[in-house]
Amino acid sequence: MNEKKNDREMLLKETLTLIDKYGVTAYEIEQNTDLTAVGVQKIINGETLKPQKRTLDSITNYINKKYLGIGNDSNIINYLEIDGIKISISVIENYVVNNEEVFMKKKGFKNMIELRVAKKLLELVNNPEKIKEFLKN
Numbered sequence: 592m593n594e595k596k597n598d599r600e601m602l603l604k605e606t607l608t609l610i611d612k613y614g615v616t617a618y619e620i621e622q623n624t625d626l627t628a629v630g631v632q633k634i635i636n637g638e639t640l641k642p643q644k645r646t647l648d649s650i651t652n653y654i655n656k657k658y659l660g661i662g663n664d665s666n667i668i669n670y671l672e673i674d675g676i677k678i679s680i681s682v683i684e685n686y687v688v689n690n691e692e693v694f695m696k697k698k699g700f701k702n703m704i705e706l707r708v709a710k711k712l713l714e715l716v717n718n719p720e721k722i723k724e725f726l727k728n
Contacts, residue, residue, distance in 0.1 A: 601670060601679060602647045603634075608681045609654045610635060623657070624649045 609615070617631035626649055633639040634646070670677045687694055694700045715722045 599644055605679050605681055606647045606650050609651060613654060613658045615654055620650055623653050
């Protein structure tokens with residue numbers, strides 16, 4: 592029971608982090624899920640302290656799909672588990688971003704980033720409209 596509580600607390604924290612990071616509004620979530628803006632706003636404001644897992648899943652699934660391009664619900668992973676310790680993906684992301692110089696010294700990581708940058712550049716060079724869209728973000 593305690594593990595389920597911790598999972599839900601972690602999911603709540605992850606959900607609020609995503610909402611804040613991408614500036615998602617309760618209205619936007621209402622328009623794209625089966626949730627109400629009032630209910631979502633209560634979660635954002637902290638009035639609802641223990642939202643249902645289904646509600647949090649619905650919010651994170653929408654944000655992951657729209658802002659991160661992650662497909663269906665079964666592919667979404669909000670945390671990494673190592674030896675029984677769960678680490679939020681957003682915590683890992685923040686760690687990598689805050690330690691970029693260290694990671695860029697690692698050959699595998701550097702190659703992965705450079706390959707993705709090269710692919711993105713090719714995509715943008717071939718489509719001026721995508722350049723405008725990319726620069727907006």
